[in-house]
Amino acid sequence: xxxxxxxxxxxxxxxxxxxxxxxxxxxxxxxxxxxxxxxxxxxxxxxxxxxxxxxxxxxxxxxxxxxxxxxxxxxxxxxxxxxxxxxxxxxxxxxxxxxxxxxxxxxxxxxxxxxxxxxxxxxxxxxxxxxxxxxxxxxxxxxxxxxxxxxxxxxxxxxxxxxxxxxxxxxxxxxxxxxxxxxxxxxxxxxxxxxxxxxxxxxx
Amino acid sequence: xxxxxxxxxxxxxxxxxxxxxxxxxxxxxxxxxxxxxxxxxxxxxxxxxxxxxxxxxxxxxxxxxxxxxxxxxxxxxxxxxxxxxxxxxxxxxxxxxxxxxxxxxxxxxxxxxxxxxxxxxxxxxxxxxxxxxxxxxxxxxxxxxxxxxxxxxxxxxxxxxxxxxxxxxxxxxxxxxxxxxxxxxxxxxxxxxxxxxxxxxxxx
Numbered sequence: 001x002x003x004x005x006x007x008x009x010x011x012x013x014x015x016x017x018x019x020x021x022x023x024x025x026x027x028x029x030x031x032x033x034x035x036x037x038x039x040x041x042x043x044x045x046x047x048x049x050x051x052x053x054x055x056x057x058x059x060x061x062x063x064x065x066x067x068x069x070x071x072x073x074x075x076x077x078x079x080x081x082x083x084x085x086x087x088x089x090x091x092x093x094x095x096x097x098x099x100x101x102x103x104x105x106x107x108x109x110x111x112x113x114x115x116x117x118x119x120x121x122x123x124x125x126x127x128x129x130x131x132x133x134x135x136x137x138x139x140x141x142x143x144x145x146x147x148x149x150x151x152x153x154x155x156x157x158x159x160x161x162x163x164x165x166x167x168x169x170x171x172x173x174x175x176x177x178x179x180x181x182x183x184x185x186x187x188x189x190x191x192x193x194x195x196x197x198x199x200x201x202x203x204x
Numbered sequence: 205x206x207x208x209x210x211x212x213x214x215x216x217x218x219x220x221x222x223x224x225x226x227x228x229x230x231x232x233x234x235x236x237x238x239x240x241x242x243x244x245x246x247x248x249x250x251x252x253x254x255x256x257x258x259x260x261x262x263x264x265x266x267x268x269x270x271x272x273x274x275x276x277x278x279x280x281x282x283x284x285x286x287x288x289x290x291x292x293x294x295x296x297x298x299x300x301x302x303x304x305x306x307x308x309x310x311x312x313x314x315x316x317x318x319x320x321x322x323x324x325x326x327x328x329x330x331x332x333x334x335x336x337x338x339x340x341x342x343x344x345x346x347x348x349x350x351x352x353x354x355x356x357x358x359x360x361x362x363x364x365x366x367x368x369x370x371x372x373x374x375x376x377x378x379x380x381x382x383x384x385x386x387x388x389x390x391x392x393x394x395x396x397x398x399x400x401x402x403x404x405x406x407x408x
Contacts, residue, residue: 024406028238032387037245038238042406044248045241045271049405067249071279074288078278085278131405163406182393183236188386201253201335202228202246202367 023161025179029138029171032185039133039165040068046163047075047085051130056120057092058113058136058168065135067204086130091116110145117146127160138168141175152178227365229383233342233375236389243337243369244272250367251279251289255334260324261296262317262340262372269339271408290334295320314349321350331364342372345379356382 026042028035046053055072057065069090076088093112096103099119103112117140123129140146152174155164166175176182230246232239250257259276261269273294280292297316300307303323307316321344327333344350356378359368370379380386 022403024403026406029392030390032389033385034232034238034242034245034387034389037249038242038389039245040248041238041241041244041272044244044275045269045408046405048271048274051405065249067252068245070252071248071275071289074282075275075278078282085275176392179393181237182391183238184390184392185236185238185242186234186388186390188233188380188388189383199226199228201250201255202230204249 021161022180023158024163024181025155026163026165026181026183027138027171027175027179028165028167028183028185029169029176030184030186031169032187034185035167035169036065036135037068038183038185039135039167040065040072042165043072043088043131043133044075046131047072047079047088049130050086051163052086052128053088053131053133054123054129055088055090055133055135056116056137057090058116058134058140059093065204067201089129110140110143113140113145117151121154124154124158124162127162130162132162132164134164134166136168137166138171138175141172142168142170148172148174151175225365226384227362228367228385229359230367230369230385230387231342231375231379231383232369232371232387232389233373233380234388234390235373236391238389239371239373240269240339241272242387242389243339243371244269244276246369247276247292247335247337248279250335251276251283251292253334254290255367256290256332257292257335257337258327258333259292259294259337259339260320260341261294262320262338262344263297269408271405293333314344314347317344317349321355325358328358328362328366331366334366336366336368338368338370340372341370342375342379345376346372346374352376352378355379 028038043053043055072088073090075085079085079087091097093116096112097116097119100115120132120134141148141151156178232242247257247259276292277294279289283289283291295301297320300316301320301323304319324336324338345352345355360382
């Protein structure tokens with residue numbers, strides 16, 4: 001049966017309890033499916049702990065993940081009504097984040113992406129949330145819209161115990177180096193390879 | 205931005221609508237983390253569609269995934285109360301499945317696993333559910349507790365549109381060959397490598 005294996009004890013002077021409160025930076029990357037879905041699964045764990053969860057999707061259009069959105073939104077609502085689990089907030093880049101009216105459909109998406117990161121950086125500084133899911137965040141990094149060094153420095157210096165999960169293909173090496181946990185989803189076989197179309201409930 | 209790519213149209217005589225109702229057999233395998241969490245994320249999509257979701261965990265003890273369990277159970281409860289989403293059932297092998305009292309802590313786990321598969325085979329024949337998550341199911345297959353050929357034949361011949369997701373390391377080649385979608389989670393880096401322990405809300 002599967003179980004976690006630890007390779008010795010780290011020599012860092014921390015107690016087990018302190019070690020258990022280490023903020024984690026996780027990256028899901030690779031060509032295969034499941035990067036975002038796995039991150040959403042991790043968000044379920046965070047919700048169960050009563051943590052405040054924030055999802056930030058760095059996509060302009062297309063794969064909105066309505067299934068996961070609806071489910072996590074329902075769980076957030078359940079928290080608001082009954083106190084079960086934790087609060088959930090969900091932001092999608094689209095043509096502009098909810099906290100600002102500064103953008104339109106014609107705004108350069110690079111600018112919109114940068115505003116998203118600026119806002120997240122602010123939240124991190126304030127220790128506003130317990131769990132941040134930066135979905136498809138690798139793209140603005142790869143395309144040079146957002147500076148990787150600045151992101152790595154911000155994440156490295158973030159205060160408190162704030163967990164961050166970043167998803168997207170081709171995660172920059174510097175981000176991989178800075179992360180605690182990196183998983184690569186490799187596509188072995190996919191129905192799209194034989195020309196099949198996606199289905200509701202499976203692909204979204 | 206990421207988007208699905210189809211390589212030509214399949215020449216199978218089906219309409220797009222019919223092609224969109226193809227039952228999917230998906231396998232999440234590999235050494236990395238995220239196999240089960242990604243499957244749980246897919247279960248959120250199924251729930252959103254209003255499908256009946258059944259989770260069957262083929263683990264005797266240990267990694268119960270309490271976070272995902274609590275979240276999906278809450279979503280199932282929400283369905284029962286408000287009609288939102290779909291119904292969710294959750295079974296764990298433990299020392300015996302809920303539908304039978306035939307087992308005790310001393311029963312050979314191979315026998316318990318086989319009973320689990322027997323029950324699922326029955327559900328598939330009856331078209332009882334829309335979405336089946338067979339978590340850690342690769343282990344009883346790899347260890348020879350359950351016959352791979354029989355599983356492949358059953359899945360291949362299953363009636364209706366019943367989606368099945370199977371997770372676990374070292375998925376048998378015959379299962380991979382039979383599957384529509386196979387993703388391999390590769391571990392690039394993990395905190396356990398440096399002796400760090402798991403945390404609630406991240407690892408479970």
